Amino acid sequence: MGLAKTEMFTDLQNEISLFAKVFGHPARVAILQHLFKINSCVCGDLVNEIGLAQPTISQHLKELKHLGLIKGNVEGTSVCYCIHAENWTAMKVVMTEFLNQDINVEQDCC
Amino acid sequence: MGLAKTEMFTDLQNEISLFAKVFGHPARVAILQHLFKINSCVCGDLVNEIGLAQPTISQHLKELKHLGLIKGNVEGTSVCYCIHAENWTAMKVVMTEFLNQDINVEQDCC
DNA sequence: TATATTAATCGTAATATTGCAATGAACTAA
DNA sequence: TTAGTTCATTGCAATATTACGATTAATATA
Numbered sequence: 001m002g003l004a005k006t007e008m009f010t011d012l013q014n015e016i017s018l019f020a021k022v023f024g025h026p027a028r029v030a031i032l033q034h035l036f037k038i039n040s041c042v043c044g045d046l047v048n049e050i051g052l053a054q055p056t057i058s059q060h061l062k063e064l065k066h067l068g069l070i071k072g073n074v075e076g077t078s079v080c081y082c083i084h085a086e087n088w089t090a091m092k093v094v095m096t097e098f099l100n101q102d103i104n105v106e107q108d109c110c
Numbered sequence: 111m112g113l114a115k116t117e118m119f120t121d122l123q124n125e126i127s128l129f130a131k132v133f134g135h136p137a138r139v140a141i142l143q144h145l146f147k148i149n150s151c152v153c154g155d156l157v158n159e160i161g162l163a164q165p166t167i168s169q170h171l172k173e174l175k176h177l178g179l180i181k182g183n184v185e186g187t188s189v190c191y192c193i194h195a196e197n198w199t200a201m202k203v204v205m206t207e208f209l210n211q212d213i214n215v216e217q218d219c220c
Numbered sequence: 221t222a223t224a225t226t227a228a229t230c231g232t233a234a235t236a237t238t239g240c241a242a243t244g245a246a247c248t249a250a
Numbered sequence: 251t252t253a254g255t256t257c258a259t260t261g262c263a264a265t266a267t268t269a270c271g272a273t274t275a276a277t278a279t280a
Contacts, residue, residue, distance in 0.1 A: 001269045002235030008161045009136035013143070021134030025238080026119035026127040029208070033123070036211040043257055051118045053240050058258055060238095077247050077256045085212065092209045098139070099202045101146040102195065111239045112265030135268080153227055163270050168228055170268095187226045187277050 016098050019091050022067050027052055028060050035070060035083050042078040067091075126208050129201050132177050137162055138170050145180060145193050152188040177201075 006014050022028055030050050035041050043061065047054045061081060064070045068087040073080045116124050132138055140160050145151050153171065157164050171191060174180045178197040183190045 001233075002237090002267050004135055004137070004236095004268070005162065006136060009140055013136040013139045016139045017134050017136040020130045020132075020139075022130075023208075024127050024131030024134040025114055026116060026123040027114070027238090029123045029126050029130075030119055033211065036215055039215055044255090047257095052115065052238095054257070055241080055259080056239050062258085072257095074246085074257095077254095079257060083212065083215070085215075088212050092212070095209055096206065098133075099205055101143065102193065102198050102202070105146055105149055105193070105195075111263075112237050112267090114238070114266095137268090154225090157227095162268095164227070165229080165271080166269050172228085184227095184276085187224090189227065 012094070015094060018067065019095055022063055022069070025060065027056070028064060031057070031060055031064065032069070032083070035081060039082065041081045042075075043081065044078065046081075122204070125204060128177065129205055132173055132179070135170070137166070138174060141167070141170055141174065142179070142193070145191060149192065151191045152185075153191065154188065156191075 004017070009017075023032075027050060031046055034046060034049055038045075043054070043057060046057050046061070050057060052060075061070065061072070065072060065081075068084055069091065070081050071084045114127075119127075133142075137160060141156055144156060144159055148155075153164070153167060156167050156171070160167060162170075171180065171182070175182060175191075178194055179201060180191050181194045182192075
């Protein structure tokens, strides 16, 4: 099928999985790391930095933008992409809570 | 292609994306939450709890086990699955560092 | 031994993802 | 206007993922 049955899960479970999915490709991880590193970016830089073709980078940027983790401002012929700080923080709250589920658990069973 | 070009990324970038990918499906998120909640589990419970067919749950468990986030002990005819505490902690270190990239960044550019 | 239970595996269908060449759209500069 | 630059979109091929029915393997129980 290739199609997740999202209707049988909670909104939170679906939200977590959507954030995780966008981090589930090394190119998008690399793009985000680069944006954090230089704190401002245009797509051309990323093509040179990462090594995938321009349409491929553009597609990954689109997915990051769709989730709100980055924003892009047109500046002449180029586009300035950067992290969306508020949305990143909001995402971090959700993901951190998921990752920290283990803190109140006593012991594993087996 | 459907095939990530992992060779052009760092080990850390690939590691992050592999962890994220396994969280990129709500069923696996739900399985992990359930395992944390009851702190011990057999597959049959998960089938009832989550609502997907038994082979589907088994497949998701396999992926979680493959990454080391859960472990399964055979107990008679059933299998006791639980969180692999050490590996979960190790994963959390990697993912938390990735999520906290924003803490030392001054301001977004646009 | 025969039957039941539990979970893994196999096989397959449907859909999603990844990657890129080709093209297009928007702007800049000569 | 014409040519160049930059990035988005389209279209397609290759591969991955998701889901489940059917089956198998392993164990338990009558």
